[in-house]
Each structure stands twice: as structure tokens, then as C-alpha cells.
Amino acid sequence: MSRFLDIRGNQFVDRLGRHVILRGVNFAADTKVPLTPDQRTFVPADFSDHRTVSFVGRPAPLEELDIHLDRLAHWGFNCLRLITTWEAVEHAGPGQYDEEYLDYFAEVCRRAGARGFYVFVDFHQDVWARMSGGDGAPGWTFEVAGLDFTKFDKADAALLMQKRYDPSKGGRQESYPSMSWGRNYAMPANGIMWTLFFAGSIFAPSARVGNENIGDYLQRHYLGSMRALAERVADQEHVVGFDTLNEPGTGYVGKLLEQDLTFGGGLRWTPLHGLASASGAAQKLPVLAHDKSVVGEVTVNAAGESIWLPGFEDPFRKAGVWGFDEMGRAVALKSDHFTKIDGREIDINRDIMAPFFNRVALAVRQVRPDWLIFAEVSPFALAAGNGFPSGCPDKTVNASHWYDLTSLVLKSFSAEKMVNLLTGQVSTGREQIEASYKEQMQQIKAAGDQLNGGAPTLIGEFGIPYDMNGEAAYKRWAQGERAADVWSAQTEALNLMYNAIDQLLLSSTQWNYTLGNRNDAMIGDGWNQEDLSIWSSDQHDASVDELDSGARALHGFCRPYVKACQGKLLSQRFDKTAASFEAEIEVDAAIEAPTEIYVPAVQFPNGITISLGSSSAEVKHTGSIISVASSLSEKIIIHIRGRDAA
Structure with a gap:
């Protein structure tokens, strides 16, 4: 299949x-x-x-x-x-x-x-x-x-x-x-x-x-x-x-223990702040504006609440990545721990x-x-x-x-x-x-x-x-x-x-x-x-x-676009103000299926006119779909305009 x-x-x-x-x-x-x-x-x-x-x-x-x-x-x-x-x-x-x-x-x-x-x-x-x-x-x-x-x-x-x-x-x-x-x-x-x-x-x-x-x-x-x-x-x-x-x-x-984790404004957390706070130590954090300027200071976890369940301890502290000094302050012992592998x-x-x-x-x-x-x-x-x-898998799409x-x-x-x-x-x-x-x-x-x-x-x-x-x-x-x-x-x-x-x-x-x-x-x-x-x-x-x-x-x-193209779509553009849509297609005549364009009535309430330039391609208009089929491998520019458009 x-x-x-x-x-x-x-x-x-x-x-x-x-x-x-x-x-x-x-x-x-x-x-x-x-x-x-x-x-x-x-x-x-x-x-x-x-x-x-x-x-x-x-x-x-x-x-x-x-x-x-x-x-x-x-x-x-x-x-x-x-x-x-x-x-x-x-x-x-x-x-x-x-x-x-x-x-x-x-x-x-x-x-x-x-x-x-x-x-x-x-x-x-x-x-x-x-x-x-x-x-x-x-x-x-x-x-x-x-x-x-x-x-x-x-x-x-x-x-x-x-x-x-x-x-x-x-x-x-x-x-x-x-x-x-x-x-x-x-x-x-x-x-x-x-x-x-x-x-x-x-x-x-x-x-x-x-x-x-x-x-x-x-x-x-x-x-x-x-x-x-x-x-x-x-x-x-x-x-x-x-x-x-x-x-x-x-x-x-990939972060140093003292590295800023903030993206934009907000509290300036670092990994060290986070780990110490998670273990029940109150931390004073700068407050940053979107431009990263310091606009205040806030104490987090003032209650001194550990979020570790009984019988568990921070595995990073256990491994000597960080700890507390004699004054009870969190200190980095392996600042680059999260940045190294082998x-x-x-x-x-x-x-x-x-x-x-x-x-x-x-x-x-x-x-x-x-x-x-x-x-x-x-x-x-x-x-x-x-x-x-x-090294990404074959047939991977960029879905960012x-x-x-x-x-x-x-x-x-x-x-x-x-x-x-x-x-x-x-x-x-x-x-x-x-x-x-x-x-x-x-x-x-x-x-x-x-x-x-x-x-x-x-x-x-x-x-x-x-x-x-x-x-x-x-x-x-x-x-x-x-x-x-x-x-x-x-x-x-x-x-x-x-x-x-x-x-x-x-x-x-x-x-x-x-x-x-x-x-x-x-x-x-x-x-x-x-x-x-x-x-x-x-x-x-x-x-x-x-x-x-x-x-x-x-x-x-809700606007017109080419849903499927008999060949390669080279360009498409919709001018909402002018009620005009244009698409350029490089037709592959070996493909035995038409180009399909979605054309919503909401954008063309009084109907449409269709022109293909010099092409002799066959055009069908059924409901909100315009089909354009060509028996020639050629470039086609399809113009769709509202009937009341200038």
C-alpha cells in the first residue's frame, strides 16, 4: 500500500x-x-x-x-x-x-x-x-x-x-x-x-x-x-x-548551577536555587523585567518546605553536586555537573x-x-x-x-x-x-x-x-x-x-x-x-x-488556499481587501489528479471569476472547491477574484 x-x-x-x-x-x-x-x-x-x-x-x-x-x-x-x-x-x-x-x-x-x-x-x-x-x-x-x-x-x-x-x-x-x-x-x-x-x-x-x-x-x-x-x-x-x-x-x-534559567521576565531562578529550594531552603531571587533588568527581590519557599517524599533525597545533592556551607547557604560543588557527558x-x-x-x-x-x-x-x-x-529518523517533519x-x-x-x-x-x-x-x-x-x-x-x-x-x-x-x-x-x-x-x-x-x-x-x-x-x-x-x-x-x-497541487506549488497569495487569490503551479502531467483550491464563500459572497491566462486546463467549480486539471506539463497562474472586486 x-x-x-x-x-x-x-x-x-x-x-x-x-x-x-x-x-x-x-x-x-x-x-x-x-x-x-x-x-x-x-x-x-x-x-x-x-x-x-x-x-x-x-x-x-x-x-x-x-x-x-x-x-x-x-x-x-x-x-x-x-x-x-x-x-x-x-x-x-x-x-x-x-x-x-x-x-x-x-x-x-x-x-x-x-x-x-x-x-x-x-x-x-x-x-x-x-x-x-x-x-x-x-x-x-x-x-x-x-x-x-x-x-x-x-x-x-x-x-x-x-x-x-x-x-x-x-x-x-x-x-x-x-x-x-x-x-x-x-x-x-x-x-x-x-x-x-x-x-x-x-x-x-x-x-x-x-x-x-x-x-x-x-x-x-x-x-x-x-x-x-x-x-x-x-x-x-x-x-x-x-x-x-x-x-x-x-x-x-546543559546549564551551570549558577546559570540564569529565566526566559524573558520573572524570577531569576538558577539550578542551584531550584535544588536548594526543593530541599526546603528559602531562597532570595531577583525579579527581572523583560529586558533582564532587576526590578526587585522575592523570597521563595519562605516556609522552608521540602518537596522530597519521605525516604527520598535529592540525587544530585547525594552525588555531591551541591550542598550547604557552615552558614546554611546553598553552594555549588560541581558547577558544571549538568554540562558534561563523558x-x-x-x-x-x-x-x-x-x-x-x-x-x-x-x-x-x-x-x-x-x-x-x-x-x-x-x-x-x-x-x-x-x-x-x-541523525533524526527518516520521514521526520519540522513541527515547530x-x-x-x-x-x-x-x-x-x-x-x-x-x-x-x-x-x-x-x-x-x-x-x-x-x-x-x-x-x-x-x-x-x-x-x-x-x-x-x-x-x-x-x-x-x-x-x-x-x-x-x-x-x-x-x-x-x-x-x-x-x-x-x-x-x-x-x-x-x-x-x-x-x-x-x-x-x-x-x-x-x-x-x-x-x-x-x-x-x-x-x-x-x-x-x-x-x-x-x-x-x-x-x-x-x-x-x-x-x-x-x-x-x-x-x-x-477561513481563506482560500491550494489544498493539493497537480505538480508543484510555486506560490500562492490572498489579498483580502481586493478579494483576490493567485496561485502559480508547475504542472506535472504525469499526475492524474487535479489541483484543488479551497475557495470559501465568506471571502467571495457574490461569487467568483476564474482565469488561467493562456492555459487550456480544465476547470471545475463544485461547492467550495475549484479543480484545475491539465494534460500538459506547464506553468499555470490561476487568478480567482470576487465578482464585485475592482
């Missing part, structure tokens, strides 16, 4: 040989948390029930699923990055898989395939687990590592909305700052767990579960869960691959990520050999200009993420001016902002172009917060406004992002579509006050078609 979707250089190709652009969404954000009981992050929790939770019904109860899949197909998407978590599969305990959930997940995949979606599975995580401020790993992973997650909040080992947020008050709260969850990567719980997961055998050889090193034990179970799910969907050819692990952290690997400098890509990618590939390809691997390195490493390692951090973190956007939060670069006006987006995405594409000599790049996540600009859109909606202009800022931002994606001919899966989203600062996508869903029940409008009802900034993401 030929591959349902394959790779040819830096392109995706279908089994007919056509160049395919994957344009999809992440489905869905609240899949990160259990449905039963409801453990969206604004709900206070002590996680004592972590072994008995259920994720069945995430991303949607089966009785509600079909209309949402129909809607996504109607909007022109052809791909789903289908979210699951290690916890969803193996929450009950090591080796205990949730069979009901695996059956449910397989049915979601089947229904997606019935609507023509390509699906790739994302084992999602953010800052390791729900108990450490995010999602992903089961609670028992802390227990086998010797950590007491019930102490994390009191010991300042993690920042949790479930502990710091008061749902009776709602809104934004200083106790849990907006978009602060990412700070957990630098905090003790994450620092320790990621170090053990990726490099336990290197840096903590004495940390064992039975006769097995803790790192080997954790990875074996992670990959076992992935394989268990793979076995349930192996017969579905439209399931085309697996993501390696969403936005992986690297803990203290007497040389450790290379995270070569020594950690490449072997991990190959373990993932082996685990899933033992089930089905044709699966693609959608690989991700640490987003911090990518931002620093580090790409993918050599990209966000306009200014709009994401500050929840603001203006088409008049944008300041890059990382570089300080100022872009003025739409043209410069779009060029800035393209330049940033080009850096990601360059990593794919170098991966295995050239691999496709799929932007695995990008998107915009719908509560931006002081929740202006929600306020207008609440006042009864229903015009598309309500979402003008969001639409403009998405238009510029998709313009950049089109210019680079990238595939993409936008973050996200979530059934439970609400126009509420407390709820949002149901996870840590993020609010990026392109759909919300609060936007249901009985006056519009059911398939469009609930959309947010529909004109920003």
Missing part, C-alpha cells in the same frame, strides 16, 4: 503524487485536563484523585462531535493535530492503560477521517503535568521520582492556577498573573523532572525505580502509552503520524533529542512502519537559533511552533505598530508587521530545510488571543454588536500571519478549537486563562448558518 501521505524533500505529497498543503487546527485545548471530574484549571484541586480521572469526552462527547468536525471541514481545514496526553492514557498507574479512553480516541479519529481530515496525534504537555502548573504526565511520575506534588504550591516549586486563583472573584487576579504558566519551566518541579526524564541516566545514575534508572523508567512508560494508542488507530490510514512531545523542556541539562560538553540536540526522536519513531513504527514523525525541540532552543540534530509573543503574552495587537518582545524590534504598519512575521517563520522553515537534508515544515501551533486589547471584542459582543468588525484586531492579526505562511508555502495547524470556550477571563479555553479558540458557544448566532455560528474572526482564518 502506498503512503496515504508521504514526504518528498520539503513537501508533503499524497498517494496520487500531488503536493499537499496541510492547513488545520489543534483539537482541542481543554483536552489537556480531565472531563470527569471537571478539572479545568480555574477549578481548585489538590489532585488527590489523579489516578481515577477520565479524559473520555475530550475533545468532545461523541454525541456532539460530528457538528464540530463538519464545521472545521466547512471552513476548509484538511488536518487535525489531535491532542491527547500521557496522563489521559496512563493516569491509573504505571502500565495501566485507560481502555475506555483508547476506544474513545480511536472513534474520534475515525469520524475525522470520514470527513477527509489528515490526523496526526500530539502527546501534549506544558510544564510537565497538571500538578506542576500545566498538563501532560500522570501524577504518579512525581511519586516514582520521589517528589511530593502536594507540597509544590507551599514550597513555591510550581505556580498553579488551581492554588493561586479564586474562582469566586473571577476576572484577572494578581495572585495568578495572566500568561504566567510558562514560568514553571524554570521552577524546581520542572527543573528536576525534565532533567530526570531526559538525562537521569547521565546526571542521576543512582536515582532508580527498582533496577531501572528513573529516566529510562519514565521514557519507557511514556513510549508505552504512545504505543498503546498507536495500536488503536493503526488501521486508520488517514492517521499519518505522531508528534514526539509538545514543547519539551530540558530542565537543568568528559566533554553535552550537546542537547545530539545527546538528548536525537536519541529521543529515534525512540519515539521505533515505538510507533513497530506498530505501523509508514508513520511520519512530527518532531519538536525545546521552544527556547529554537528561539536561540538552535535547529534539529543530525511560532507565536507573535507580543500579542500572546501581552494580549494586545495593533496593525499600526508592533514591538517584538524578544528583540525590541519595532515594526510600523501592516506591511512591516507581515514582513516581520515572515522573517521569524523563515527561521523556522530554515530549520526544516536542514532537517535530514530537507523536510517539510508544519507550524504546529500559532494563533492569537481573542481576549486581546482589554477584551474589546467581548464587550462589543455583549452590547449586541454582531458585525465582522467586532473581531477586527483578531482578523487583521490572523490575516498577516496567514499571509506569511502562504508566502513561505508552509503547512500549519492553528491553536485552537475548543468546545468549552467562553468569553470569560476565568474560563477562556479552560486552561490557565488562555483564550485562543476560533470557536465559542458564546458566539452562537441563530441568524447565521449553523456551520459558521460560533466562529470568532472567521474572515481571518
Whole structure:
């Protein structure tokens, strides 16, 4: 059997040989948390029930699923990055898989395939687990590592909305700052767990579960869960691959003990601070602004709470990596401990990520050999200009993420001016902002172009917060406004992002579509006050078609593009203002299947005109799809314009 979707250089190709652009969404954000009981992050929790939770019904109860899949197909998407978590599969305990959930997940995949979606599975995580401020790993992973997650909040080992947020008050709260969850990567719980997961055998050889090193034990179970799910969907050819692990952290690997772990502003944690605090020693940390200037000082773990379980001790302290002096102060005894392997400098890509990618590939390809691997390195490493390692598995995709951090973190956007939060670069006006987006995405594409000599790049996540600009859109909606202009800022931002994606001919899966989203600062996508869903029940409008009802900034993401190309797609561009789309194609007449272009009525409400220049190719227009077939190997420029366009 030929591959349902394959790779040819830096392109995706279908089994007919056509160049395919994957344009999809992440489905869905609240899949990160259990449905039963409801453990969206604004709900206070002590996680004592972590072994008995259920994720069945995430991303949607089966009785509600079909209309949402129909809607996504109607909007022109052809791909789903289908979210699951290690916890969803193996929450009950090591080796205990949730069979009901695996059956449910397989049915979601089947229904997606019935609507023509390509699906790739994302084992999602953010800052390791729900108990450490995010999602992903089961609670028992802390227990086998010797950590007491019930102490994390009191010991300042993690920042949790479930502990710091008061749902009776709602809104934004200083106790849990907006978009602060990412700070957990630098905090003790994450620092320790990621170090053990990726490099336990290197840096903590004495940390064992039975006769097995803790790192080997954790990875074996992670990959076992992935394989268990793979076995349930192996017969579905439209399931085309697996993501390696969403936005992986690297803990203290490659860091000196006194090295700053802060990315942007916040508390200036170092590995030494983290390890000492985890062992119950209060630490004074500088507070940094985004430009790294010191703006204050905070004492963490003032309660002096150790997060190590009885009978466990810090394996790094035990190995003489750090300790306390006679004054009770934490001191580095082997400052370069996390930077050396076999007497040389450790290379995270070569020594950690490449072997991990190959373990993932082996685990899933033992089930089905044709699966693609959608690989991700640490987003911090990518931002620093580090790409993918050599020695990645064959048929690996660059699935890196990209966000306009200014709009994401500050929840603001203006088409008049944008300041890059990382570089300080100022872009003025739409043209410069779009060029800035393209330049940033080009850096990601360059990593794919170098991966295995050239691999496709799929932007695995990008998107915009719908509560931006002081929740202006929600306020207008609440006042009864229903015009598309309500979402003008969001639409403009998405238009510029998709313009950049089109210019680079990238595939993409936008973050996200979530059934439970609400126009509420407390709820949002149901996870840590993020609010990026392109759909919300609060936007249901009985006056519009059911398939469009609930959309947010529909004109920003529902736009024409070449889904599959009879040959090679050379360029595509959509001018939203002029209602004009143009694509240039190098036809391969040996391919006996047409080019297919998605053309949504929402962008061309009065119909379209189509011109092909001098080509004699055959054109068919059925519903929202334009098919163009040529019997000649030639270059074709396809122009599509709205009938009322100038």
C-alpha cells in the first residue's frame, strides 16, 4: 500500500503524487485536563484523585462531535493535530492503560477521517503535568521520582492556577498573573523532572525505580502509552503520524548551577536555587523585567518546605553536586555537573533529542512502519537559533511552533505598530508587521530545510488571543454588536500571519478549537486563562448558518488556499481587501489528479471569476472547491477574484 501521505524533500505529497498543503487546527485545548471530574484549571484541586480521572469526552462527547468536525471541514481545514496526553492514557498507574479512553480516541479519529481530515496525534504537555502548573504526565511520575506534588504550591516549586486563583472573584487576579504558566519551566518541579526524564541516566545514575534508572523508567512508560494508542488507530490510514512531545523542556541539562534559567521576565531562578529550594531552603531571587533588568527581590519557599517524599533525597545533592556551607547557604560543588557527558560538553540536540526522536519513531513504527514523525525541540532552543540534530529518523517533519509573543503574552495587537518582545524590534504598519512575521517563520522553515537534508515544515501551533486589547471584542459582543468588525484586531492579526505562511508555502495547524470556550477571563479555553479558540458557544448566532455560528474572526482564518497541487506549488497569495487569490503551479502531467483550491464563500459572497491566462486546463467549480486539471506539463497562474472586486 502506498503512503496515504508521504514526504518528498520539503513537501508533503499524497498517494496520487500531488503536493499537499496541510492547513488545520489543534483539537482541542481543554483536552489537556480531565472531563470527569471537571478539572479545568480555574477549578481548585489538590489532585488527590489523579489516578481515577477520565479524559473520555475530550475533545468532545461523541454525541456532539460530528457538528464540530463538519464545521472545521466547512471552513476548509484538511488536518487535525489531535491532542491527547500521557496522563489521559496512563493516569491509573504505571502500565495501566485507560481502555475506555483508547476506544474513545480511536472513534474520534475515525469520524475525522470520514470527513477527509489528515490526523496526526500530539502527546501534549506544558510544564510537565497538571500538578506542576500545566498538563501532560500522570501524577504518579512525581511519586516514582520521589517528589511530593502536594507540597509544590507551599514550597513555591510550581505556580498553579488551581492554588493561586479564586474562582469566586473571577476576572484577572494578581495572585495568578495572566500568561504566567510558562514560568514553571524554570521552577524546581520542572527543573528536576525534565532533567530526570531526559538525562537521569547521565546526571542521576543512582536515582532508580527498582533496577531501572528513573529516566529510562519514565521514557519507557511514556513510549508505552504512545504505543498503546498507536495500536488503536493503526488501521486508520488517514492517521499519518505522531508528534514526539509538545514543547519539551530540558530542565537543568546543559546549564551551570549558577546559570540564569529565566526566559524573558520573572524570577531569576538558577539550578542551584531550584535544588536548594526543593530541599526546603528559602531562597532570595531577583525579579527581572523583560529586558533582564532587576526590578526587585522575592523570597521563595519562605516556609522552608521540602518537596522530597519521605525516604527520598535529592540525587544530585547525594552525588555531591551541591550542598550547604557552615552558614546554611546553598553552594555549588560541581558547577558544571549538568554540562558534561563523558568528559566533554553535552550537546542537547545530539545527546538528548536525537536519541529521543529515534525512540519515539521505533515505538510507533513497530506498530505501523509508514508513520511520519512530527518532531519538536525545546521552544527556547529554537528561539536561540538552535535547529534539529543530525541523525533524526527518516520521514521526520519540522513541527515547530511560532507565536507573535507580543500579542500572546501581552494580549494586545495593533496593525499600526508592533514591538517584538524578544528583540525590541519595532515594526510600523501592516506591511512591516507581515514582513516581520515572515522573517521569524523563515527561521523556522530554515530549520526544516536542514532537517535530514530537507523536510517539510508544519507550524504546529500559532494563533492569537481573542481576549486581546482589554477584551474589546467581548464587550462589543455583549452590547449586541454582531458585525465582522467586532473581531477586527483578531482578523487583521490572523490575516498577516496567514499571509506569511502562504508566502513561505508552509503547512500549519492553528491553536485552537475548543468546545468549552467562553468569553470569560476565568474560563477562556479552560486552561490557565488562555483564550485562543476560533470557536465559542458564546458566539452562537441563530441568524447565521449553523456551520459558521460560533466562529470568532472567521474572515481571518477561513481563506482560500491550494489544498493539493497537480505538480508543484510555486506560490500562492490572498489579498483580502481586493478579494483576490493567485496561485502559480508547475504542472506535472504525469499526475492524474487535479489541483484543488479551497475557495470559501465568506471571502467571495457574490461569487467568483476564474482565469488561467493562456492555459487550456480544465476547470471545475463544485461547492467550495475549484479543480484545475491539465494534460500538459506547464506553468499555470490561476487568478480567482470576487465578482464585485475592482
